Amino acid sequence: MTFSDTVKKHGLLLERSQTTTLQVNVGLTCDLTCRHCHQQAGPHRPEQMSAAVIDEVIACARRLRFETADITGGAPELFPGLSRLVTALAQSTPKVIVRTNLTALARPEARSLPELYRSCGVTVAASLPALNPEQTEAQRGSGVWSASLDMLRRLNDLGYGREGSGLELILISNPAGAFLSPAQAQAEQRFHRDLERRHGITFSKLFTLANAPLGRFRSWLESSGNLTPYLEKLEAGFNPCAVEGLMCRSFISVDWNGHLYDCDFNLAAGIPLGGTRRHITELRELPQPGSPIATADYCFTCTAGSGSSCSGSTVP
Numbered sequence: 001m002t003f004s005d006t007v008k009k010h011g012l013l014l015e016r017s018q019t020t021t022l023q024v025n026v027g028l029t030c031d032l033t034c035r036h037c038h039q040q041a042g043p044h045r046p047e048q049m050s051a052a053v054i055d056e057v058i059a060c061a062r063r064l065r066f067e068t069a070d071i072t073g074g075a076p077e078l079f080p081g082l083s084r085l086v087t088a089l090a091q092s093t094p095k096v097i098v099r100t101n102l103t104a105l106a107r108p109e110a111r112s113l114p115e116l117y118r119s120c121g122v123t124v125a126a127s128l129p130a131l132n133p134e135q136t137e138a139q140r141g142s143g144v145w146s147a148s149l150d151m152l153r154r155l156n157d158l159g160y161g162r163e164g165s166g167l168e169l170i171l172i173s174n175p176a177g178a179f180l181s182p183a184q185a186q187a188e189q190r191f192h193r194d195l196e197r198r199h200g201i202t203f204s205k206l207f208t209l210a211n212a213p214l215g216r217f218r219s220w221l222e223s224s225g226n227l228t229p230y231l232e233k234l235e236a237g238f239n240p241c242a243v244e245g246l247m248c249r250s251f252i253s254v255d256w257n258g259h260l261y262d263c264d265f266n267l268a269a270g271i272p273l274g275g276t277r278r279h280i281t282e283l284r285e286l287p288q289p290g291s292p293i294a295t296a297d298y299c300f301t302c303t304a305g306s307g308s309s310c311s312g313s314t315v316p
């Protein structure tokens, strides 16, 4: 059964609510080639946002007043226009989030970014899939574990993830294989306990995410014979309570060319906003509540179990 038929079967409607978040994908260049990456980002990917599209994104954020701007990639740190984008969005948008794989933030060209983030009050959302080097490096590559811990300590030294600092440090964990994440609240307790006791690292909160069967993760599912069982697992795990909190109900994603999507997964799959190709320059007002959302088979990723989104579980 298709995703939209499954939603209907449960007497629900998948349509936009209030659009609050502009997610900005600045491009696909990355220093890592993680196995689960639905964007297939990597060092070999040249796609990056042009100066003209940065201007259009900044103008759009000024005109439409989103509550949140969420900057992602690739590794945003390898995008030369990042400082300009962050500084401008922080002036127009109450909350700015920048996603990081932590290793790119440690590169020489990113040296000044942590201080810039602090001065702009940016929330840092950092990938840390697991609490051990083996699982982390199986997904993200050798050397990533200790580089990630070093960067988390540096962020802590700046006040990020320290109680009372007002500087939010979110960790993001995703499974290593063809299964779903454990419950977010329990995983968060475990991460807090383990990182503080063993490494002296603190953070604000943990988001657990499911891997979407797209891009490099889909290729791995296919080559390992896990694609059909994983799709079946996602579909069987459909939780009607997860529909209300789906990110596509409140997000707009813009790619490096300025094209619009309902979410980052649709961006990766090339399925445009509401099914109709549009550019950010055409976005004169926010989509009305009730506007359509384009869906596909990978949407079951977002409704399986406790639900999954760029903001973690969607069901408490």
Ligand code: SF4
Binding pocket: 246, 247, 248, 249, 262, 263, 264, 265, 266, 293, 294, 295, 296, 298, 299, 300, 302
């Ligand atoms: S993949 Fe995107 S469109 Fe589909 S349910 Fe998830 S957030 Fe919504």
